[in-house]
Amino acid sequence: MFDPLKLRQDFPMYVNQVKMQGKPLVWLDNGSTTFKPYSVVNAMLRYDTVETANSHRGDYDLCYAVDQEVLATRKAIAKWIHATSENEIVFTSGATDSLNLVAYSYAMSHLKAGDEILIDEEEHASNFLPWLVAARNTGATLKFIPLTKEGRVTAENLEKSMTSKTKIVALAQVTNVLGYRIPVKEFASIIHRYGAIFVVDGAQSVPHIAIDVQDMDCDFLAWSGHKMLGPTGIGVLYGKYSLLEECSPFRTGGGMNNKFNKEGLFTLLPPPARFEAGTMPLAQIYGLHAAVNYLSQLGMDNVQAHETELKHYAVEKLEATDNAILYNADSEAGIVAFNIKGVFAQDAATFLNSRGIACRSGQHCAKALNEFLGTPATVRASFYVYTTKEDIDALADAVLHGKEFLDAYFN
Ligand SMILES: Cc1ncc(COP(=O)(O)O)c(C=O)c1O
Numbered sequence: 001m002f003d004p005l006k007l008r009q010d011f012p013m014y015v016n017q018v019k020m021q022g023k024p025l026v027w028l029d030n031g032s033t034t035f036k037p038y039s040v041v042n043a044m045l046r047y048d049t050v051e052t053a054n055s056h057r058g059d060y061d062l063c064y065a066v067d068q069e070v071l072a073t074r075k076a077i078a079k080w081i082h083a084t085s086e087n088e089i090v091f092t093s094g095a096t097d098s099l100n101l102v103a104y105s106y107a108m109s110h111l112k113a114g115d116e117i118l119i120d121e122e123e124h125a126s127n128f129l130p131w132l133v134a135a136r137n138t139g140a141t142l143k144f145i146p147l148t149k150e151g152r153v154t155a156e157n158l159e160k161s162m163t164s165k166t167k168i169v170a171l172a173q174v175t176n177v178l179g180y181r182i183p184v185k186e187f188a189s190i191i192h193r194y195g196a197i198f199v200v201d202g203a204q205s206v207p208h209i210a211i212d213v214q215d216m217d218c219d220f221l222a223w224s225g226h227k228m229l230g231p232t233g234i235g236v237l238y239g240k241y242s243l244l245e246e247c248s249p250f251r252t253g254g255g256m257n258n259k260f261n262k263e264g265l266f267t268l269l270p271p272p273a274r275f276e277a278g279t280m281p282l283a284q285i286y287g288l289h290a291a292v293n294y295l296s297q298l299g300m301d302n303v304q305a306h307e308t309e310l311k312h313y314a315v316e317k318l319e320a321t322d323n324a325i326l327y328n329a330d331s332e333a334g335i336v337a338f339n340i341k342g343v344f345a346q347d348a349a350t351f352l353n354s355r356g357i358a359c360r361s362g363q364h365c366a367k368a369l370n371e372f373l374g375t376p377a378t379v380r381a382s383f384y385v386y387t388t389k390e391d392i393d394a395l396a397d398a399v400l401h402g403k404e405f406l407d408a409y410f411n
Helices: 004-010 038-050 061-080 095-110 129-138 155-161 184-193 241-246 282-298 300-321 345-354 367-373 389-410
Strands: 089-092 116-119 141-144 166-172 197-201 220-224 235-239 257-260 266-268 324-326 335-340 360-362 378-382
Touching (some): 038 282, 095 129, 095 166, 095 235, 095 241, 129 141, 166 184, 184 197, 282 300, 335 345, 345 360, 345 389
Parallel strands (some): 166 197
Antiparallel strands (some): 257 266, 335 378
16 A cells, blocks of 8 residues: 555655645645656656657657657556557547547447437536437437436446447446446446447546456447546547447548548558547657556555545545535545535635635536536545545535635625
8 A cells, every 4th residue: 555645755746835825735636637746747758858759750760769659658558457459549639539539430430310329417528428419410319327316327227228229338437526436347248238339438437446448348448648647638548459440530640541642542550540640649648658657556456445545534524524415425436526515516616725625616527417416516526646634634624614604705
């Protein structure tokens, strides 16, 4: 197990003692983005200061070095998530881009009028809107798996929603507001029995738990680098190779074609290159490799154990204030969705900010969920490897005093 306080020595945002409102920063918005360790920053700096060249574009040593690093990153990611080959790893600009890639490159060419896509009302906009658009463009229907009263998707409800028309099921492995985790392997076996494919949004899971895509048997898995200590502007789409081969790219350009001429001949390179048109975000690929190394060294089981402990601690502390409404006390992830009693979420977050505490408030891009929760907005505290119990103590103390302060402020 690691000591989160010691880890902070690896993170410039802590070493530089960044403050908010003149107070030491309490960063509890890791579901939104995460801090980058020096190893990630330095890897990006290496590309920009001593190894700058384009990839696949030159016959000289520097270009070769960049190509080698891109390949090494792909291999490291494949190993980390137990993909069968690095050719199943597509670099994208983030989870949103990865999910759009599947919607445009797979769904648009495989769906027809009358087919069904299944999601649920808890999904992030990035795993909702691409399917809405795919359904509109193909005449397919977007259907919603009913949630339990706590907000979970169960195997029973999934099975009840499946029909012979279901072609795609797209779900978050861990949801971004309530932090519920689905049993991917069990769901995959149900979905595959109906001949449909399973697209998993891993934005809130891949950074936090050990992933084995072969065991999970999902068909696609999408996530972002910046939520796992890596840079912004880089993400990954894992896809089973045979399915990637069935996808026609929705972005064309250099680096993805085999041949083209003015008579209209146009042939594609095999995956993953066919989805990576144009110059790739190379510094970000260097950074992502360093982030994978950093997390591998910590051990994903340790990361998960740390966050589980923090989650239990946070629930206990927030409940003890008697001043918080908790929406997901029993969810698996290191995410707490709550409101301060009688206080609008955005006012609560503004008050937390005045104490140097960064929490997300609002609808968290899951706009359909609030109707389900029966509240216009929630506050979300989300944890990561460098989060300490003292951070949570600071949050609980603020929640304890939040209502008095805000009553005085607004009356
Ligand atoms: C569940 C989920 N899916 C997708 C995304 C989109 O990620 P990005 O904005 O990095 O593309 C997020 C971001 O918050 C998320 O939480």
